[in-house]
Amino acid sequence: MVDERKLKRSETFPPETIAEIxxxxxxxxxxxRGSGAKRRVPNFDDLILLGASMSRYPLEGYREACExxxxxxxxxxxxxxELDIPITIAGMSFGALGANAKKALGLAATMMGTSTTTGxxxxxxxxxxxxxxxxxxxxxxxxxxxxxxxxxxxxxxxxVGQGAKPGGGGMLLGQKITERxxxxxxxxxxxxxxxxxxxxxxxxxxxxxxxxxxLREITDWQIPIYIKIGASRTRYDVMLxxxxxxxxxxxxxxxxxxxxxxxxxxxxxxxxxxxxLRQAVEALQELDLHREIQLIVSGGIRTGADVAxxxxxxxxxxxxxxxxxxxxxxxxxxYIEDYEALGTKPGYCHHCHTGRCPVGVTTxxxxxxxxxxxxxxxxxxxxxxxxxxxxxQTLARACGKSHVHNLEPEDLAALxxxxxxxxxxxxxxxxxxxxxxxx
Amino acid sequence: MSAVDLAEISVRELxxxxxxxxxxxxxxxxxxxxxxxxxxxxxxxxxxxxLHIDGHVGYYCGGMNKQASIQIDGNAGQGLAENIMSGTVxxxxxxxxxxxxSGHGGLVVVEGDASSRCGISMKGVDIVVGGSIGxxxxxxxxxxxxxxxxxxxxxxxxxxxxxxxxxxGNVGSLGADCIEKEMTDAHRQTLAELLAxxxxxxxxxxxxxxxxxxxxxxxxxxxxxxx
Ligand code: SF4
Numbered sequence: 001m002v003d004e005r006k007l008k009r010s011e012t013f014p015p016e017t018i019a020e021i022x023x024x025x026x027x028x029x030x031x032x033r034g035s036g037a038k039r040r041v042p043n044f045d046d047l048i049l050l051g052a053s054m055s056r057y058p059l060e061g062y063r064e065a066c067e068x069x070x071x072x073x074x075x076x077x078x079x080x081x082e083l084d085i086p087i088t089i090a091g092m093s094f095g096a097l098g099a100n101a102k103k104a105l106g107l108a109a110t111m112m113g114t115s116t117t118t119g120x121x122x123x124x125x126x127x128x129x130x131x132x133x134x135x136x137x138x139x140x141x142x143x144x145x146x147x148x149x150x151x152x153x154x155x156x157x158x159x160v161g162q163g164a165k166p167g168g169g170g171m172l173l174g175q176k177i178t179e180r181x182x183x184x185x186x187x188x189x190x191x192x193x194x195x196x197x198x199x200x201x202x203x204x205x206x207x208x209x210x211x212x213x214x215l216r217e218i219t220d221w222q223i224p225i226y227i228k229i230g231a232s233r234t235r236y237d238v239m240l241x242x243x244x245x246x247x248x249x250x251x252x253x254x255x256x257x258x259x260x261x262x263x264x265x266x267x268x269x270x271x272x273x274x275x276x277l278r279q280a281v282e283a284l285q286e287l288d289l290h291r292e293i294q295l296i297v298s299g300g301i302r303t304g305a306d307v308a309x310x311x312x313x314x315x316x317x318x319x320x321x322x323x324x325x326x327x328x329x330x331x332x333x334x335y336i337e338d339y340e341a342l343g344t345k346p347g348y349c350h351h352c353h354t355g356r357c358p359v360g361v362t363t364x365x366x367x368x369x370x371x372x373x374x375x376x377x378x379x380x381x382x383x384x385x386x387x388x389x390x391x392x393q394t395l396a397r398a399c400g401k402s403h404v405h406n407l408e409p410e411d412l413a414a415l416x417x418x419x420x421x422x423x424x425x426x427x428x429x430x431x432x433x434x435x436x437x438x439x
Numbered sequence: 440m441s442a443v444d445l446a447e448i449s450v451r452e453l454x455x456x457x458x459x460x461x462x463x464x465x466x467x468x469x470x471x472x473x474x475x476x477x478x479x480x481x482x483x484x485x486x487x488x489x490l491h492i493d494g495h496v497g498y499y500c501g502g503m504n505k506q507a508s509i510q511i512d513g514n515a516g517q518g519l520a521e522n523i524m525s526g527t528v529x530x531x532x533x534x535x536x537x538x539x540x541s542g543h544g545g546l547v548v549v550e551g552d553a554s555s556r557c558g559i560s561m562k563g564v565d566i567v568v569g570g571s572i573g574x575x576x577x578x579x580x581x582x583x584x585x586x587x588x589x590x591x592x593x594x595x596x597x598x599x600x601x602x603x604x605x606x607x608g609n610v611g612s613l614g615a616d617c618i619e620k621e622m623t624d625a626h627r628q629t630l631a632e633l634l635a636x637x638x639x640x641x642x643x644x645x646x647x648x649x650x651x652x653x654x655x656x657x658x659x660x661x662x663x664x665x666x
Pocket of ligand 1: 034035325329330331332349350351352353356357358359360361362
């Protein structure tokens with residue numbers, strides 16, 4: 001009989017590490033998975049809003065208006081993006097997602113007056129029709145990149161990097177390269193698609209500036225151009241994106257999701273959303289362009305509180321990837337036997353790369369896809385976005401703000417020293433911001 | 440005949456006029472003088488116009504072209520005819536890197552040399568180079584043809600998918616998963632047609648063909664070192 005009390009767990013080699021070493025020994029290749037970083041990193045939960053009391057005046061919860069609209073890209077574009085809520089849907093490809101999921105997200109975004117975004121492989125007619133405001137991603141692979149689609153877009157997002165894998169290229173495993181996906185990307189069906197991490201026709205920010213000029217020329221200066229970066233050397237990257245001529249910057253923290261990437265990339269490259277956001281805002285302020293060039297932040301936004309805190313730190317809008325899929329039932333406790341067939345459970349699934357999504361979101365399999373009704377999915381995502389908006393407004397009113405953009409760092413405090421240092425707000429109950437004023 | 444002097448009007452005005460061409464418009468013949476290396480000249484065209492550019496152009500000339508036929512009497516900067524969909528972009532001089540990058544269709548001709556990354560990520564375009572090309576050309580080339588009458592630099596066709604490469608001169612080195620392939624009569628026929636379309640004369644018996652070994656299409660542990 002083993003005395004359980006005497007078993008000493010190794011913190012260096014816990015069971016999951018042992019399992020990974022043995023998996024590597026079996027397979028001889030890194031593990032590839034979907035979703036975002038699972039490790040604990042300082043995040044918006046480590047911040048609190050202060051609310052109003054004697055020194056600040058709150059707005060009346062149900063009576064006084066608290067606006068949520070935001071304009072993106074008015075700097076150069078004749079037709080800037082006008083969003084009713086500061087919450088957008090992040091770039092996810094048809095291919096990574098099934099057509100029903102793309103459609104559901106488009107319909108929901110349209111109902112809420114916000115934008116959705118294409119991904120690798122180009123634009124489908126279904127998503128264009130479903131989405132009133134559609135942002136077209138311009139990616140290193142240029143899979144499915146067509147000028148006619150560019151001209152049908154409401155904004156262009158040049159993807160330089162992604163939070164889940166700054167410096168890494170895309171990947172879509174053979175199971176998901178079905179006939180339609182293969183045709184859109186001009187690839188042989190069923191291959192493991194690799195995509196480049198560098199754009200084929202520009203390298204540094206000086207070239208990118210000319211690339212932006214070309215894209216503006218092609219679209220007759222009508223639509224805004226965003227640059228998306230993964231969070232790493234954010235201060236410098238934001239400054240260079242500004243120099244290159246971006247109208248808006250999409251900043252994706254390390255918690256941001258992916259359809260398929262190496263686990264080591266997802267967990268070990270890039271910095272969390274919290275410090276990246278602070279650095280980006282500071283960089284824009286230094287250039288006197290904060291609020292002039294919009295900042296859209298993504299990577300681990302889940303609740304209206306996260307939205308409010310991100311806006312208070314200086315973001316103009318947030319973007320949702322994984323959370324919007326969860327609204328579509330990703331990781332919901334249904335079809336449990338199909339999660340088990342993938343070797344996982346609801347709540348732990350990160351198996352988007354397999355193409356066998358139990359809830360029909362990240363799959364091209366008609367039988368699985370039928371589990372997601374686009375209209376019903378759209379209703380769920382709309383409800384979720386409505387909830388986030390209401391939560392964010394509630395918090396903003398409690399801080400006395402008549403527009404969610406009036407939230408400011410002054411409204412925040414941190415619960416941990418790490419979060420205080422990263423977000424640049426005082427540790428709760430003190431005036432101390434680590435790293436500020438020699439502190 | 441429309442004559443545009445880029446010393447007089449901006450690239451923006453020129454592009455707008457070209458974009459505003461109505462389908463079936465009579466204004467099909469254009470001459471453009473004094474390009475002086477400006478960027479993004481004649482990009483995003485979607486009309487059957489013939490453009491004659493008299494001089495050197497900067498980056499991305501003819502980018503995303505559809506239908507139009509663009510002749511550049513001079514050298515071209517980076518990303519010549521990038522993502523071309525159809526039509527022709529013909530440069531009588533040399534072209535900088537990434538000529539024809541990610542092109543989906545149409546024809547790109549460089550009479551002189553093209554630099555590195557020529558035909559990178561090409562997706563159906565035909566590219567004919569009278570001179571030599573630099574390293575890393577036809578990286579991840581998916582479809583279409585790259586014809587090089589001179590030499591090709593190192594890493595040719597790295598991670599190539601289904602594109603065809605024909606080289607008349609020497610190849611520095613082949614990239615991962617790119618191999619020499621048999622030259623059949625059908626291939627010689629295709630090559631002869633491409634050279635004829637490009638207006639370049641050469642001895643087709645000199646040419647060798649390269650393409651994908653298709654060993655990296657699905658992950659195999661024995662090839663791990665090539666990824
Ligand atoms: S439930 Fe589907 S979308 Fe969610 S993590 Fe699993 S495979 Fe991906």
